[in-house]
Amino acid sequence: xxxxxxxxxxxxxxxxxxxxxxxxxxxxxxxxxxxxxxxxxxxxxxxxxxxxxxxxxxxxxxxxxxxxxxxxxxxxxxxxxxxxxxxxxxxxxxxxxxxxxxxxxxxxxxxxxxxxxxxxxxxxxxxxxxxxxxxxxxxxxxxxxxxxxxxxxxxxxxxxxxxxxxxxxxxxxxxxxxxxxxxxxxxxxxxxxxxxxxxxxxxxxxxxxxxxxxxxxxxxxxxxxxxxxxxxxxxxxxxxxxxxxxxxxxxxxx
Amino acid sequence: xxxxxxxxxxxxxxxxxxxxxxxxxxxxxxxxxxxxxxxxxxxxxxxxxxxxxxxxxxxxxxxxxxxxxxxxxxxxxxxxxxxxxxxxxxxxxxxxxxxxxxxxxxxxxxxxxxxxxxxxxxxxxxxxxxxxxxxxxxxxxxxxxxxxxxxxxxxxxxxxxxxxxxxxxxxxxxxxxxxxxxxxxxxxxxxxxxxxxxxxxxxxxxxxxxxxxxxxxxxxxxxxxxxxxxxxxxxxxxxxxxxxxxxxxxxxxxxxxxxxxxxxxxxxx
Ligand SMILES: Nc1ncnc2c1ncn2[C@@H]1O[C@H](COP(=O)(O)OP(=O)(O)OP(=O)(O)O)[C@@H](O)[C@H]1O
Ligand SMILES: [Mg+2]
Numbered sequence: 010x011x012x013x014x015x016x017x018x019x020x021x022x023x024x025x026x027x028x029x030x031x032x033x034x035x036x037x038x039x040x041x042x043x044x045x046x047x048x049x050x051x052x053x054x055x056x057x058x059x060x061x062x063x064x065x066x067x068x069x070x071x072x073x074x075x076x077x078x079x080x081x082x083x084x085x086x087x088x089x090x091x092x093x094x095x096x097x098x099x100x101x102x103x104x105x106x107x108x109x110x111x112x113x114x115x116x117x118x119x120x121x122x123x124x125x126x127x128x129x130x131x132x133x134x135x136x137x138x139x140x141x142x143x144x145x146x147x148x149x150x151x152x153x154x155x156x157x158x159x160x161x162x163x164x165x166x167x168x169x170x171x172x173x174x175x176x177x178x179x180x181x182x183x184x185x186x187x188x189x190x191x192x193x194x195x196x197x198x199x200x201x202x203x204x205x206x207x208x209x210x211x212x213x214x215x216x217x218x219x220x221x222x223x224x225x226x227x228x229x230x231x232x233x234x235x236x237x238x239x240x241x242x243x244x245x246x247x248x249x250x251x252x253x254x255x256x257x258x259x260x261x262x263x
Numbered sequence: 264x265x266x267x268x269x270x271x272x273x274x275x276x277x278x279x280x281x282x283x284x285x286x287x288x289x290x291x292x293x294x295x296x297x298x299x300x301x302x303x304x305x306x307x308x309x310x311x312x313x314x315x316x317x318x319x320x321x322x323x324x325x326x327x328x329x330x331x332x333x334x335x336x337x338x339x340x341x342x343x344x345x346x347x348x349x350x351x352x353x354x355x356x357x358x359x360x361x362x363x364x365x366x367x368x369x370x371x372x373x374x375x376x377x378x379x380x381x382x383x384x385x386x387x388x389x390x391x392x393x394x395x396x397x398x399x400x401x402x403x404x405x406x407x408x409x410x411x412x413x414x415x416x417x418x419x420x421x422x423x424x425x426x427x428x429x430x431x432x433x434x435x436x437x438x439x440x441x442x443x444x445x446x447x448x449x450x451x452x453x454x455x456x457x458x459x460x461x462x463x464x465x466x467x468x469x470x471x472x473x474x475x476x477x478x479x480x481x482x483x484x485x486x487x488x489x490x491x492x493x494x495x496x497x498x499x500x501x502x503x504x505x506x507x508x509x510x511x512x513x514x515x516x517x518x519x520x521x522x523x524x525x526x527x528x529x530x531x532x
Contacts, residue, residue, distance in 0.1 A: 058426075084426065085426075086423070086426050094437075096523045105427070105437070108437070109427045109429045109433055110427070110428070138523075157427070
């Protein structure tokens with residue numbers, strides 16, 4: 010996925026992004042970090058091919074492009090809100106993207122089960138979204154994104170509503186998926202620690218207008234396991250990210 | 264556990280007993296007023312006289328009831344079909360909406376029953392005229408509610424469907440129509456009530472007699488003949504029809520929405 014000097018101005022005049030260039034290669038885990046309102050969600054939506062750009066280019070070289078100019082079935086998105094369909098059960102919600110690809114319910118069943126057990130919700134397949142807690146809804150949303158086995162997974166603060174333990178578990182789960190499937194992940198977060206733990210590369214953004222402040226690789230060649238959270242290199246990464254974020258926020262007033 | 268069951272049974276009993284009690288009390292009050300005030304039956308008959316008329320005039324009232332029922336349900340069915348097709352077309356293409364919007368507004372704000380005399384002139388038969396009137400009245404609430412519903416789709420949901428490459432039909436079928444269902448049900452409830460009103464008012468203005476006439480004409484006829492017990496009996500049959508329509512549309516709404524929509528959920532916290 011390549012963005013070349015993309016700008017986006019909304020119809021009300023808000024310049025959400027100016028001159029943003031970013032290339033995400035296969036197998037990368039990129040975290041997008043930045044102050045609220047700096048255009049992280051907007052950037053992510055553009056990467057997914059949702060909503061046009063005001064100027065610049067976006068391309069998905071590794072994907073088949075459909076007639077509508079969008080990559081075909083290789084991108085999944087976990088939105089900031091769960092965006093489940095309230096009239097469908099959990100399993101039917103996870104089935105939705107497969108259904109839209111024309112896969113029969115029967116053929117999809119194993120994938121639905123697999124996706125649901127990945128987020129520890131196998132027992133809730135027949136529940137309706139209203140019967141779930143906020144965190145569980147978010148996990149269904151993640152399961153739905155995984156069901157299509159995407160090459161690029163875009164996540165917009167997916168774990169913001171979760172408790173620390175579940176969050177940790179899902180962080181490890183996402184890492185596991187990332188390592189085993191070789192998929193690329195772009196992950197928006199507010200948490201320095203989360204980004205330092207997960208990423209292979211961190212992009213710090215600046216607000217007003219939204220632009221890239223710094224873009225650097227982290228944790229290269231380091232195994233993320235239980236020890237990693239207490240290791241010196243993790244601490245150094247956190248520090249590095251915090252500094253960069255501080256600089257990005259501090260520069261706002263000028 | 265058992266306690267909960269018992270209180271639920273009690274709850275159900277209360278829900279049935281109170282409305283029934285209220286109706287019985289009203290009938291008693293009615294009876295007492297008539298007899299204490301000595302009101303003659305050609306002004307206000309007591310409930311027993313009305314019940315008598317209901318039984319005695321059944322051979323005339325029952326066919327009339329069937330005629331009114333048929334007109335109401337046929338017009339409602341047609342309005343349902345027409346309203347749905349039209350609403351879906353309107354939201355599919357913006358230019359269609361621009362063309363039809365003024366027409367829809369004019370027709371909606373004009374009390375349709377006021378053009379009943381015109382329709383009576385143009386329609387081939389009285390029955391057809393009544394049907395057209397009731398149809399027009401039921402059509403707009405169904406149309407406008409459904410259009411509103413189809414446009415109320417969550418933008419995040421639209422993004423989701425776009426992301427997964429849904430085509431127009433899939434978006435309509437799997438997203439827009441389910442989103443619009445609660446709105447559609449509201450339209451159906453309103454339309455159901457209105458189609459009965461329109462069928463009655465149109466028949467009042469038609470005022471035709473004969474074998475094919477409905478309850479409204481029987482009411483007019485009873486009034487001319489000062490047969491007030493029969494008038495009341497016909498009125499009761501009309502309210503029964505109205506209640507049946509209301510119950511039917513409410514049940515349908517419950518059936519389709521109770522598992523997921525807020526309006527039909529029991530609050531548990
Ligand atoms: N549909 C829209 N119309 C107009 N302006 C918008 C729209 N969506 C977002 N914006 C503006 O664009 C800017 C970037 O918004 P965006 O949602 O991308 O921020 P964000 O970085 O994701 O913030 P947060 O961390 O709070 O989620 C904001 O200033 C916002 O006001
Ligand atoms: Mg955001």
